[in-house]
Amino acid sequence: xxxxxxxxxxxxxxxxxxxxxxxxxxxxxxxxxxxxxxxxxxxxxxxxxxxxxxxxxxxxxxxxxxxxxxxxxxxxxxxxxxxxxxxxxxxxxxxxxxxxxxxxxxxxxxxxxxxxxxxxxxxxxxxxxxxxxxxxxxxxxxxxxxxxxxxxxxxxxxxxxxxxxxxxxxxxxxxxxxx
Amino acid sequence: xxxxxxxxxxxxxxxxxxxxxxxxxxxxxxxxxxxxxxxxxxxxxxxxxxxxxxxxxxxxxxxxxxxxxxxxxxxxxxxxxxxxxxxxxxxxxxxxxxxxxxxxxxxxxxxxxxxxxxxxxxxxxxxxxxxxxxxxxxxxxxxxxxxxxxxxxxxxxxxxxxxxxxxxxxxxxxxxxxxxxxxxxxxxxxxxxxxxxxxxxxxxxxxxxxxxxxxxxxxxxxxxxxxxxxxxxxxxxxxxxxxxxxxxxxxxxxxxxxxxxxxxxxxxxxxx
Numbered sequence: 001x002x003x004x005x006x007x008x009x010x011x012x013x014x015x016x017x018x019x020x021x022x023x024x025x026x027x028x029x030x031x032x033x034x035x036x037x038x039x040x041x042x043x044x045x046x047x048x049x050x051x052x053x054x055x056x057x058x059x060x061x062x063x064x065x066x067x068x069x070x071x072x073x074x075x076x077x078x079x080x081x082x083x084x085x086x087x088x089x090x091x092x093x094x095x096x097x098x099x100x101x102x103x104x105x106x107x108x109x110x111x112x113x114x115x116x117x118x119x120x121x122x123x124x125x126x127x128x129x130x131x132x133x134x135x136x137x138x139x140x141x142x143x144x145x146x147x148x149x150x151x152x153x154x155x156x157x158x159x160x161x162x163x164x165x166x167x168x169x170x171x172x173x174x175x176x177x178x179x
Numbered sequence: 180x181x182x183x184x185x186x187x188x189x190x191x192x193x194x195x196x197x198x199x200x201x202x203x204x205x206x207x208x209x210x211x212x213x214x215x216x217x218x219x220x221x222x223x224x225x226x227x228x229x230x231x232x233x234x235x236x237x238x239x240x241x242x243x244x245x246x247x248x249x250x251x252x253x254x255x256x257x258x259x260x261x262x263x264x265x266x267x268x269x270x271x272x273x274x275x276x277x278x279x280x281x282x283x284x285x286x287x288x289x290x291x292x293x294x295x296x297x298x299x300x301x302x303x304x305x306x307x308x309x310x311x312x313x314x315x316x317x318x319x320x321x322x323x324x325x326x327x328x329x330x331x332x333x334x335x336x337x338x339x340x341x342x343x344x345x346x347x348x349x350x351x352x353x354x355x356x357x358x359x360x361x362x363x364x365x366x367x368x369x370x371x372x373x374x375x376x377x378x379x380x381x382x383x384x385x386x387x388x389x390x391x392x393x394x395x396x397x398x399x400x401x402x403x404x405x406x407x408x409x410x411x412x413x414x415x416x417x418x419x420x421x422x423x424x425x426x427x428x429x430x431x432x433x434x435x436x437x438x439x440x441x442x443x444x445x446x447x448x449x450x451x
Binding site (some may be wrong): 024044047050071166176 | 197205207209221224228232236249318
């Protein structure tokens with residue numbers, strides 16, 4: 001991880017090799033995060049490229065004192081994807097598109113693939129959790145929900161958001177470690 | 180609150196999600212920096228979120244060259260925008276004459292890498308690194324709305340620093356209406372050819388580009404304008420030669436060993 005800190009410093013100095021390494025480390029995750037919102041691999045890929053263009057152009061604005069580099073990336077990706085969902089283009093294409101990617105995958109029977117795509121790994125991870133965890137993780141990490149908004153949507157106290165989220169991620173972590 | 184309590188609180192999970200206040204983020208960043216235990220925990224949380232995100236896509240081929248291509252494209256747009264803004268506010272005729280050429284040359288230099296070379300990531304990377312300083316200066320000046328003349332000087336410096344020369348090739352007897360612009364980047368040893376003012380080549384014939392040195396006259400083939408048509412008029416070639424002139428002849432498909440001088444379409448010397 002010290003390695004990432006060094007690469008980020010070099011990125012801020014506009015070192016293209018450092019940029020490439022960071023891109024290779026994070027591009028897939030960022031693409032996935034975008035696809036959770038967009039649910040279209042080709043469009044998500046375009047947005048992901050645009051996010052990395054922004055990373056290059058705006059690297060100076062990243063401040064390690066304000067959070068993790070990954071968090072910064074994730075935030076930019078979320079914003080870019082959400083902006084796209086507000087475009088006319090997207091609204092025309094996706095009239096009946098469901099807002100909950102994780103919940104959809106979670107609820108699909110084992111025999112069915114999701115929207116013709118095969119997200120088996122994700123399905124396996126999510127189906128080891130309770131639905132309330134799946135909903136909460138999607139809202140907090142991959143959508144633009146604040147704690148208060150998530151609490152309202154799930155009809156739970158704000159304080160519960162924090163503890164529930166911790167327990168859900170902990171469960172996910174144990175499952176992954178046991179695999 | 181000690182590290183264990185902080186870990187148990189669930190706050191680090193929210194920190195990774197980016198859901199805390201700026202003030203709290205700064206406090207936690209400070210604590211994490213000095214505590215290997217907290218750092219490990221935060222990294223573990225991050226790994227889970229990254230893992231989930233990674234599983235939410237089936238595309239595994241992330242093409243870095245595409246990202247570079249977009250960055251270069253934006254830069255071409257930026258250069259062109261600057262050119263048009265500069266031209267709009269320019270009042271002295273003398274500077275109006277200068278600007279389109281300067282802007283064009285800068286844009287064309289970026290275009291080489293955009294249109295032809297972007298697959299070659301290493302080359303794009305080197306040009307991006309080499310030009311980053313100029314670009315930043317340029318952007319700052321635009322943002323602060325410094326006067327027109329300063330921007331022009333900056334553009335001029337950009338072009339000067341990348342050593343691009345423009346050579347005009349004039350139409351010869353066989354085709355007096357033709358003309359071709361050659362942009363020669365002597366630092367990168369590359370030329371860009373704008374062949375938009377050449378007629379379409381007849382069937383089974385192809386234009387061939389020559390670098391010429393005089394005394395004795397020695398032509399060296401730089402390559403062919405393959406697939407030349409109205410939409411495809413920009414070409415790039417390596418040119419490590421100490422060229423004194425450039426010429427373009429029409430040759431049978433596949434090109435010739437030596438130029439067919441009766442079919443010399445355009446010719447132009449380099450002004451020293």
